[in-house]
Amino acid sequence: xxxxxxxERYERQISLKExxxxxQQKLLQAKVLVVGAGGLxxxxxxxxxxxxxxxxxxxxxxxxxxxxxxxxVLYSVDDVGLFKADVSAKKLRRLNxxxxxxxxxxxxxxxxxxxxxxxxxxxxxxTDNFSTRYMINDACVLLTKPLVxxxxxxxxxxxxxxxxxxxxxxxxxxxxxxxxxPPKDDEVLNCADAGVLGILPGIIGTMQANETIKLITGxxxxxxxAMLTYNALDNSVYEFTLSLNIEAQQWIPKDEDAxxxxxxxxxxxxxINKVFEIxxxxxxxxxxxxxxxxxxxxxxxxxxxxxxxxxxxxxxxELKNNVSLLEKDNIVVFCQSxxxxxxxxxxxxxFFNDKHIYSLKGGITEWKKQHALQTDEK
Amino acid sequence: xxxxxFGQLVDLIGSxxxxxxxxxxxxxxxxxxxxxxxxxxxxxxxxxxxxNIIQSNTILKQDAEIALxxxxxxx
Numbered sequence: 001x002x003x004x005x006x007x008e009r010y011e012r013q014i015s016l017k018e019x020x021x022x023x024q025q026k027l028l029q030a031k032v033l034v035v036g037a038g039g040l041x042x043x044x045x046x047x048x049x050x051x052x053x054x055x056x057x058x059x060x061x062x063x064x065x066x067x068x069x070x071x072x073v074l075y076s077v078d079d080v081g082l083f084k085a086d087v088s089a090k091k092l093r094r095l096n097x098x099x100x101x102x103x104x105x106x107x108x109x110x111x112x113x114x115x116x117x118x119x120x121x122x123x124x125x126x127t128d129n130f131s132t133r134y135m136i137n138d139a140c141v142l143l144t145k146p147l148v149x150x151x152x153x154x155x156x157x158x159x160x161x162x163x164x165x166x167x168x169x170x171x172x173x174x175x176x177x178x179x180x181x182p183p184k185d186d187e188v189l190n191c192a193d194a195g196v197l198g199i200l201p202g203i204i205g206t207m208q209a210n211e212t213i214k215l216i217t218g219x220x221x222x223x224x225x226a227m228l229t230y231n232a233l234d235n236s237v238y239e240f241t242l243s244l245n246i247e248a249q250q251w252i253p254k255d256e257d258a259x260x261x262x263x264x265x266x267x268x269x270x271x272i273n274k275v276f277e278i279x280x281x282x283x284x285x286x287x288x289x290x291x292x293x294x295x296x297x298x299x300x301x302x303x304x305x306x307x308x309x310x311x312x313x314x315x316x317x318e319l320k321n322n323v324s325l326l327e328k329d330n331i332v333v334f335c336q337s338x339x340x341x342x343x344x345x346x347x348x349x350x351f352f353n354d355k356h357i358y359s360l361k362g363g364i365t366e367w368k369k370q371h372a373l374q375t376d377e378k
Numbered sequence: 379x380x381x382x383x384f385g386q387l388v389d390l391i392g393s394x395x396x397x398x399x400x401x402x403x404x405x406x407x408x409x410x411x412x413x414x415x416x417x418x419x420x421x422x423x424x425x426x427x428x429x430n431i432i433q434s435n436t437i438l439k440q441d442a443e444i445a446l447x448x449x450x451x452x453x
Contacts, residue, residue, distance in 0.1 A: 039453060130451050151449070153452050158450050183449060239429060240430070240431055
């Protein structure tokens, strides 16, 4: 291919004097891995592909759902149920067939992350959970790969570049310098729980792509050692200056072996909790369901005594010896506050991989409280 | 002094910007906020003074701008 033809599709950005042919060549040689082809990923990917980043990896193990379409704009109704990594790669190849797009149709974990990330220069975090975010951060620290981070919540987004040394610092700042450990319990909601304005990941994902392009080409001032927050409701932008945190280093695995031994899911138990926990409204729907069995896993003498709905009483410690009693498809466990029942749910899941296991969030304390409130309102 | 809050802390505090008075360092500020908003004790966030994330207790001058930044997970 002659040179003019090769660069024709990029001529509008090459004609920028700050950009030029040199920046385009850097882009074409760059290898960027996008983890998560959701809201952020769909948006970042389109512009990185269009801009001519030479090699782009897409890692995602999820399938397209109808409720994704309001923000994950690479997908159509016909794609519902199909793997995001495959669908996005196919669509993006139509946008730019001159670059190399590799889809990783698998969940990125600490078992495969290093092997995959090694092939790339820059990683973009577009994931939707803390366990993967911390795992990617640690992998990038170990491999000294720049991490272009973004995350969203309702109407707000955060963007930052981690793991790039600046100002003569010996150590680069990572996400753990900002938040050394993930939040416990389920204090931070993801998009599924908190909701998100569809356009927000569009805006934040394109900012992520922009930071990536700046980082590769060396133009402008990338968000190194800084975190930008954007609020879609009032268009406010706030930039935080980040600094090293002595606490961070103790949490980052020291080497590859330590990284492989990490249990990121456990570290972010909140993410697992969400799989099992149900709220009062959903719990009440299951009370009269003939295919559901409800178990109080508190000790025998624990108050309050519950007679408002039919249930079995098997203490958490005895549960293991009584699994044969649990013949229904849905098993719901509750305790005083929801903590023991959550552990019980995890245990039951080991016995019954094919059953639906739920734990009442907030326990019977919260259930009684909510029902007392409802009675008062009447 | 102005205190800006982000993300889920907006719901917790009820506004994205409040006035704080009678505090001269960030430790005292956090104490004051926690007694007014007890749920803050269970929340993870970082404190910034004049847009710099602080690593230890920091003196607050009268014109300081304080911000609380929580982690987000959505994507």
